[in-house]
Amino acid sequence: MGLLKFELKKIYRQKKLIWLLVVVLLGVSFIFNQNFSKKETMKERYSDMIRPYSEEADGLYRFYKDMELKGNLDEEMVQQQVHVNEFGTIFFNWKGAIYYEEWSKIPAIEQGFLKNVESLEEAGGGFSALYALEREKAIQKNEWLLAHDLPYVDEEFPLAPALILKQSADLLLSAGAILFLVLFFGNAMTAEKEQQTWLTLKTQPIPRRQRILMKYAGMLFVMLVFLLLVACIGLLIPYLFGEQAWRFDYPQLVQSGEVFSFISTSAYLVRIFVLFFTAGALVFSFIMLLSTQLKSSFSVLIMTGFIGVVGFSVTLMNEGLQGFWNPFHLLNISTVVSETAAGSFWILPVSAIVWSLLILTAAFALPEGEKGLFGASDVKKPFDDGKTRRVQAIRNSALFEWRKLKRQGSLKQSIIILGLFAIIGYFLLGQISQKKEAEYIAAVEESLAQYRDMIIPDHERQLDTLDEKKAEAEKSGDEEMVKFYGEVELQRIETMLAHYKEVLAHYEIGKRAYEQKDWQTYNQFQLYRNRYMLGEFHNEYMGISGGLSGFDSYVKLEASKAEKEWLIKHEIQPIISGMMISTIYDSGDKELKKEHVEWNRKVDNNGLFSLYLYLDNFVYFIPMLLLLFVFGAGFAVEKGKRPTIQTLQTQPVEMRSVFFGKVTTAVLVGISGLVGIFAFVLLVGTLFNRFGDWYYPIFHYNSKKVVEAEGYTGMRAFEGGFDFMPLGEYVLSGVALSVCIFLFLIALVHLLGMFIPRSFVVFSLVGLICGFGYVLSDKLGDYAQFSPFTYLDIGRIVNGEVATVLNNPGVSVLNGCLVLVGAAVLLVGVGYGVLRLRSRVGVRKGKERLAATI
Incomplete structure (x- = not known):
């Protein structure tokens, strides 16, 4: 216990727990502030959510009313009309409850709606806006709310303490949070090796196993503190400033494929807290194993990150690896918690504990090592064989910093790791691309089979039985039904049959074009499908809709069509995936929208598109942060327990020159490394696949001010304007912006x-500064283009999304580069001014002391 107390005291005195408090406080505050700001629009959002239902109900009412006026209703349709008419009363009450914010009445109204939909289907009708699995989920959730006497709550932006805590847990108790804890506390053992204090511990009569175990216990204690902070702050803030209803029985969906169930919010929280702790324990046990073999904190952290990212990515790409026995699967915390059935969940934390014990056993058993990453030795030869030369001060300082970098070996290790990332990333992207292509072609084949084997034969059977129905009507003397079957229904079936045969022919042409790699014909097939969704081939017997689902926007439909026209015009090989372009204008159910976005995501591992994916998905921060870590934190590295800055101050070199030397080395070497990694990604994709299509179309938003300006040449849809930019231009802009971001950092x-x-x-x-700056930049409106933090999200800057959301055309790549470089120059200038002022103050004080002695 004495050694454990010693470790806990060290953790306490490092004051890192304060940073945990700050991070949790900021995370929960951000979620609560975001939800609170959306409180006034809750009625509008819920009205938008039920709008597809009310619109279909109105459409059905008009259809049956029209059939009634024409006298074409049979007995079955009369019964269907009764249930359709009931929708009017239901939606009147539903909209009234929303308007008056009577949220407790909504579950009962929703139950009536769901029962009426079921009655309509039993009567032979249909309701396409809510069917199959989605309707079953709605029914079970509604039953849960009624059984527990719960009012409707805004699950996307809730204010109830339990639901705020759930959202906070999803954000803060994730693989990213484990990475955060690793960066903060993962060097607990190697830091002592670097500072030689580990040798002091080894002189004490303490078994090696106990030393390692107490270090590990200290890390577990940190995780417990982190969990306690998340729980307390996640409940306290919404309790003080939001709603005071302590209800932990709100339903949370657990779904895997077609199988789903609901659990209470308290059960969900227990799941995620337990899994986070056990997954974190597994990661820290692996860190202890590496710490026994390596001496450098940098080596331990970079190896942990490399192995974790690769293993995690490979697991995500292969469903066969997503089992309780795979430790990397346990790191996908939120997905595991929300997709694992109740009966099989607890085997996952047990598996994490077993893995932790096995890894710790290996750490105890293996002899302690003192090597660096890749077996590098700590013994260094003199730089340049000990030769020295007299040069200018700044250049001399820059060379001195470069020599330190080279002797430390961190830069070389980082470049090797990043190179391995690029190679592994190529194969991972290839796996994703092949998987998405196979899924999409399977969906095309499924649609083809549905038209060929079900829809068309069904209409042919309807056509064959039409004469029998007409004969029965003639026998009964019903002239209206004779006319209906002989003219109206005959025309409808023949029209629809011809329509479906035409659709089938296009599917067959598209499938054949894919097999023959006839990309122009395949693009024509895709264009036909997009035009079909826009209603260009619909007839009088089809309901013309705006798209496949209730959340499709006109921008999405028009842009998807324009994309195929671009591909045809420039004769570009398509990337086989979903045929739609997801946009910020899409609305609707959050989970359905997420699935739709993923289905339509384009993935390929050719050179240019690999770079596009890295720039569009924040992957560019990996080399940036790693290189920043390599260069250290300027003068802060020279301070601490072994303040080497004192040695530098004894040299006949001004601190301004040392500062410029550090900045110059970081800029030259860092930018070379960053651009070199991008070039290597491009080279790997080109060698193993192909360079890519420079003119592949990348969707670009146009802000309202640009669209309304005179001489606008882009495209327009109902919600906004857009155009396309070539992939090569996107990549060049993204690389330029990434270099400028790196300079600023x-x-x-x-x-x-x-x-x-x-x-x-x-x-x-x-x-923290970058996070706060990025969030606050969204509030600057017309002045956002002057903030360097606005440009940290390269993908949203290059494609014009930020400029469109803010309606500020000034937010552009060119302005971003100018602002970031200007901010970097300003910061360096401030540093230079401070050092110059310190130098003058030091000289004046020296003269005063000298005068005093005389």
Whole structure:
């Protein structure tokens, strides 16, 4: 217990627990503030949610009313009309409850709606806006709300403490949070090796196993504190400023494929807390194993990140690996919690505990190592065989920093790791691409088979039995039904049969074009499908809709069509995936929208498209952050327990020159490394696949101000304007912006390093400043283009999304580069001014002391 108390005291004195408090407080506050800001629009959002139902109900009412006026209703349709008419009363009450915010009445009204839909189907009708699995989920959820006497709540932006805690847990108790804890506390053992204090511990009469175990227990204690902070703050903030209803029995969906169930919010929270703790324990046990074999904190952290990211990605790509026995599957915390059935969930945390014990056993059993990453030795030869030369101060400082980088070996290790990431990323993207292509072609074949084997034969059978129905009507003397079967129904069936045969012919042409790799014909097939969704081939017997689902926007439909026209015009090989373009204008159910976005996501591993995916999905931050970590935090690295800055201050070199040397080395080497990694990704994709299509179309938003400006040449739809930009232009813009972001981060890190003695605190502050700056930049409106933090999300900047959301055309790639470079120059200038002022103050004080002695 004494050694454990010693470890806990060290954790406490490092004051890192305060950073945990700050991060949790910021995370929960961000979620609560976001939800609270949406409180006034809750009625509008819920009205939008039920709009597809009310619109279909209105359409059915008009259809049956029209049939009634024409005298074409049979007995079955009369019964269907009764249930359709009931929708009018239901939606009147439903909309009234929304308007007056009578949320407790909504579950009962919704139950009436669901029962009426069921009655309509039993009468032979249909309701396409809510069917199959989605309707079953709605029924079970409604039954849960009624059984527990719960009112309707806004699950997307809730204010109830239990639901805020659930959202906070989803954000803060994830694989990213484990990575955050690893960066904060993962060097607990190797830091002591680097500072030689581990040798002191080894001189004590404490078994090696106990030393390792107490370090591990300290890490588990940190995770418990983190979980406690999430639970307390996640409940306290919404209780103080939001709703005070302590209800933990709201239903949470657990779904895997077609199988689903509902569990209470309390059960969901227990799941995610337990799985996070056990998954974190597994990761930290692996860190202890690496720490026994490696001496460098950098080596341990980079190996942990590399193995974790690769294993996690491979697991996501292969469903066969997503089992309780795979430790990497356990890191996908939110997915595992929301998709694992109640009976089989608890085997997952048990598996994590077993893996942790096995890894710890290996750490105890293996002899302790002292090597660096890739077996590098700590013994260094003199740089350049000990030769020295006299050069200018700044250049001399830059060379000195470069020598330190080279001797430390961190840069070389980072480049090797990033190169491996690029190669592994190529094969992972290839797997995803093949999987999505296979799924899409399977869906095309399924649609083809449905038209060929079901829809067309069914209409042919209807046509064959039409004469019999007409004969029965003639026998009964019903002239109206004779006319109906002989003219109206005959024309309808023949028209629809011809229509479906035409659709089948296009599917067959598209399937054949894919097999023969006739991409122009395949693009024509895709264009036909997009035009079909726009209603261009609909007839009088088909309801013309705006798309496949209730959340499709006109921009999505028009842009998807325009994309295929671009591909045909430029004769570009398509990327086989969903044929739609998801946009910010799409609305509707969050989970359905997420599935739709994923289905239509384009993935390929050719050179240009690989770079596009890296730039569009924040992957560019991996080399940026790794290179920043390699260069350190400026002067903060020279301080601490072994303040080497004191040695530098004894040299006949001004601190301004040392500062510029550090910045110059970081800029030159960092940008070379960053651009080199991008070039290597392009090279790998080109060598193993192909360079890619420079003119592949990338969707680009146009803000309202641009669309309304005179001389606008882009395309328009109901919600907004858009056009397309070539893939090559997107990549060049993204790389340029990434370089400028890196310059800004280097300048910010080095400026903070002048005032803060700890690298850890410097990097943490940079993260907080960038996070706050990014969030606040969205509030600047017409002045957002002057904030460097606006441009941190490269994908949304290059494709014009940020400019469109803010309605600020000034937010562009060019302005972003100018602002980021200008901010970097300003920060470096501030650092230079501070050092110059310090130098003058030091000289004046020296003269005063000298005068005093005389």
